[in-house]
Amino acid sequence: MKTKQEKKRFSGTYDGPEKKLEIQLKIHHTDRGDKGLRTFPVEAWKKVAGAGRAKIISVISTDALDAYLLSESSLFIWKDKLLMITCGDTSPVMAVPEIISLTGKDRISRIMYVKKINNHTNGKDAGFAKETETLERLFPGKHYHLASHDDNHMHFFNSGRGEADRGSAGITFQIYMHDFDNAVMKGFGNIDTSSAFPSELLPVFNKVIPHMAVDSHMFEPSGFSLNGIHKEQYLTMHVTPGREWSYVSFETNVFIDDYTDVVSGMVSFFKPQRVSVVLSLNGQLRDAASPPVLFRGSDVYSEREKKSVDLDYGGRVLCQNFSRNAPVEIIVRVAEHLFKDSNGSHDWEHTQRVVRMCNKIGKTEGAEMDVLTIAAYLHDIGRCRQDSSNGKICHAAAGSEMAETIIENLDITQEKKNNILHCIKSHRFRGQVIPETTEAKVLFDADKLDAMGAIGVARAYLFAGELGAMLHNPDNNIENTHPYSKDDTGYREYMVKLRKIKDKIMTDEGRRLAEERHSFMDDFFKRFLKEHNGEC
16 A cells, blocks of 8 residues: 655645545547546646645545645545635635646536535635626526535535536445544544554455555644545545534545445444535436445444435435433443343333433432433343343342443543443442442432332332242242242232332332322232232
8 A cells, every 4th residue: 555644844834624626627539548637737736826825735546546635625636627625715616727728718517616515614604606607607507405404414516518428327425524632633633644544444445446546735833634546446535623612524426335344433432422424426327226325334433314306417326313322321222132032021111211210310319310321221131131030130230230231422521431330330239239329329219210119019020920839829938039040929029028128218209109009009919919819
């Protein structure tokens, strides 16, 4: 892999939201021996970049493609096509007259200008209409808007004459990531100058272009750009770290049936709060029965919006917007999956009841609700280990160990993570760890209250049924029976545990709720014995 890298201070603002200019030329059959745009010397492209308020830093080439790294992003030149991607104070629109001076206006078949809008940095429309006035005077076209007006949306200007893409097939796939992880952001100020990019991204790039020449540049005080090319294929990545916001873009013209692994690799590394994936199709691919999959989402990222737009020249643009789930949302997705094969007495429904009770008690007791809710969703994830060991393994201890890995990458403080683990470890009635924090006490109470009252009675007999126990055996001495055996009846559970719960409840609100549930349960089992003995 060929790499280049240099450090160089640049002036101006390195702003995140990108602007992209794509120009397609008419190529006639008589031009087959002509290299088209690639015949122009580097000096000509320096003038183009300069007209757009950028400058060329370096260039790499294949037999089909020249890739210029600019002071703010990239310029790609094929025989019949130009792609200029810029950001910050640069303006590819301002470079159009210089490009026309090279190619001539009549030779241009299609021109597209795209601007990614991010409200955190450049307002609602970022002057897109004003920027395209110049283009419309030269090339009458149409304006398109894609996605939402909230945070992630794109504006397109397209002027197409219908010749360039007829019968051809092409794609552009883009990933836009906003507000990425602080630790990753700091790391981009300390990239080893002997490498072209963080090594963790190599598997992602290999999924796109396994054998590519690479040109990269670290800007001071911030910013990183990379071009990778192989034959006519390219990928490009641009990173803008920032204290109040940060931005990453990735783009390629490589067709993949399913881009999910590529997107997953990028978001796993950068951990952004918001992600947009965009696919532009033209020619034969436009009307494909099964277009490529952009991103399937994950436990961490949920799709918020999905839109598409058909362009007049025959192209189609597909867009999906995703946002990073809040820590609790992430845990809900993970936890629900873990309970898919659980026994009914300690299943997902039990977990949801405990969460609701935690919400009721926690607000009264002044608990940190994010900590409490996450702990409640995870409190019984170790139950399967206890059940499969016939009680030899403590599900609270096992669950705490399992949860440590699950919550490791949550965007919460280490103090909260420690509290979550303590809540899980200390929630068991027969456990050895005493709940110490408010959140741990609330979870303990909520879990125990689900073993009391009508629900408690139902769960006691449900658990007995899971063990194959009989309804009741009056001949058994409760003191001589064992858990996880056929003697572990619903009545035995009441005698050895359920009737004792009321005195173990730790919060004021929990004790208030426990009184009524205990009374109901006590009355039930008195009646149960009478009916069993034929007394009523």
